Amino acid sequence: MAAVPPYVFRPMAAADLPIIKHWLALPHVREWWGDPADQYSLVSGDLDEPAMDQFIVSVGRDDFGYIQCYDLTAWNSGLGEHPAGTCGIDQFIGEPDMIDAGHGSAFIRAFVDDRLAQGAPRIVTDPDPENPRAIRAYEKAGFEKVRLVDTPDGIALLMVRDA
DSSP: OOOOOOEEEEEOOGGGHHHHHHHHHSHHHHHHHOOHHHHHHHHHHGGGOTTEEEEEEEETTEEEEEEEEEEGGGSOOOOOOOOTTOEEEEEEEOSGGGTTTTHHHHHHHHHHHHHHHTTOSEEEEOOOTTOHHHHHHHHHTTOEEEEEEEETTEEEEEEEEEO
């Protein structure tokens, strides 16, 4: 088995917004994240949100993705009751040549392992139930399917990983 590359999670800054805007407009991201202009407005607006941590994901010197981690109690997520300190995550791989190479599940696992080691009791995510690539990546990263939930963005599959 190949060694897992070391992923770097660099806090996102305003200087990263052009690449985020580019990635959100790519078909493979737009398919699941929706309208690029709307999503860009949300992502860029969260730069100063204290309950949201945003990161650019890289391997080596190459930035290839985005992950956000938020305090679940700060958002009207529709994801139900969870232990205090539970975090929610959302992510995407922006660079098309990094898809289908095992990076999604690997960087999600690395990020979540770190958050759990820092004391988060649970990490949740809510992929579209029609997105088998995301569901498979989350399962490979240790998440378990829980149930369908009705969120402000529509029906989603609640997935959980406990410490």
